[in-house]
Amino acid sequence: MNSLDAHAWLADHGDYLFRVARRQLHSDELAEDAVQETLLAALSAQARYAGDASPRTWLVAILKHKIVDCIRRQMRETSLPRDEDDAESVDLLFRQDGHWAEPVKSWGNPQADAERGQLRRALDECADRLKPLMAQVFSLREVAGMETEEICKELGITPTNCWVLLHRARLFMRECLTLNGFGGTSA
Amino acid sequence: MKWRVSCKESTELVSRAMDERLTFADRLAMRMHLAICRNCARFARQLQDMRRLFQAETAASEDAPGLSPDARQRIATELQKKLDP
Numbered sequence: 203m204n205s206l207d208a209h210a211w212l213a214d215h216g217d218y219l220f221r222v223a224r225r226q227l228h229s230d231e232l233a234e235d236a237v238q239e240t241l242l243a244a245l246s247a248q249a250r251y252a253g254d255a256s257p258r259t260w261l262v263a264i265l266k267h268k269i270v271d272c273i274r275r276q277m278r279e280t281s282l283p284r285d286e287d288d289a290e291s292v293d294l295l296f297r298q299d300g301h302w303a304e305p306v307k308s309w310g311n312p313q314a315d316a317e318r319g320q321l322r323r324a325l326d327e328c329a330d331r332l333k334p335l336m337a338q339v340f341s342l343r344e345v346a347g348m349e350t351e352e353i354c355k356e357l358g359i360t361p362t363n364c365w366v367l368l369h370r371a372r373l374f375m376r377e378c379l380t381l382n383g384f385g386g387t388s389a
Numbered sequence: 390m391k392w393r394v395s396c397k398e399s400t401e402l403v404s405r406a407m408d409e410r411l412t413f414a415d416r417l418a419m420r421m422h423l424a425i426c427r428n429c430a431r432f433a434r435q436l437q438d439m440r441r442l443f444q445a446e447t448a449a450s451e452d453a454p455g456l457s458p459d460a461r462q463r464i465a466t467e468l469q470k471k472l473d474p
Contacts, residue, residue, distance in 0.1 A: 209465060212464055212465060221455065224453070234457075234464070238464045245472070300395025300396055300398060306428040306431040306435075372439070376432065376435050376439065379439070
């Protein structure tokens with residue numbers, strides 16, 4: 203491999219890597235940094251690239267580590283979302299006796315919805331609206347498909363922390379998607 | 390976990406079941422609640438829908454914005470710096 207390759211990686215796979223990173227980090231800036239770190243790391247490690255995977259597969263594998271590194275760094279620099287704040291938001295969704303405050307509306311059949319682009323935008327917008335760390339942990343699980351055990355280990359958080367973040371993210375996501383007319387029907 | 394759970398508690402079980410295998414007692418409590426509660430049954434279905442959609446959309450998000458020209462330039466410069474120190 204030569205210097206052409208590094209620039210070719212950026213040209214051929216830069217947008218793809220950015221989209222993958224953007225959907226998990228929920229920030230343009232962090233996603234750009236992750237792409238840059240990935241390509242620089244690929245350049246250092248290119249001797250180890252055996253060429254048995256496609257360049258994109260190899261780059262995405264490096265990117266996955268860079269995304270986790272980035273979230274771990276966020277976790278050290280900012281504190282976890284304040285538990286009480288989110289607990290209050292969760293309490294608003296339920297009555298005192300633990301019943302739903304509002305009936306849960308049907309989403310109809312989102313798989314069959316013709317408006318794929320609209321669905322994707324709603325998903326991304328709602329995820330972007332979560333608090334950054336909550337969004338990032340949620341995306342490691344639901345977008346990247348990592349096991350919770352692995353997420354806790356990689357990020358150095360307790361299973362309880364991890365699970366509370368995921369549960370709240372799901373409650374807030376569902377609420378946001380419903381408010382955004384997800385499914386469209388109120389049957 | 391007790392046998393009868395509230396909606397709030399049932400959503401916690403439903404969410405946890407997305408990540409790990411529940412104990413027998415928790416699974417039973419969840420299923421009994423979902424069998425009689427339309428709201429929580431919908432909630433459970435929506436979490437599954439959300440997961441399926443996220444996975445489908447991750448595979449096919451070619452129309453999402455890519456790298457900005459500025460970022461692309463910045464990264465190209467960093468790569469070049471590393472190539473000729």
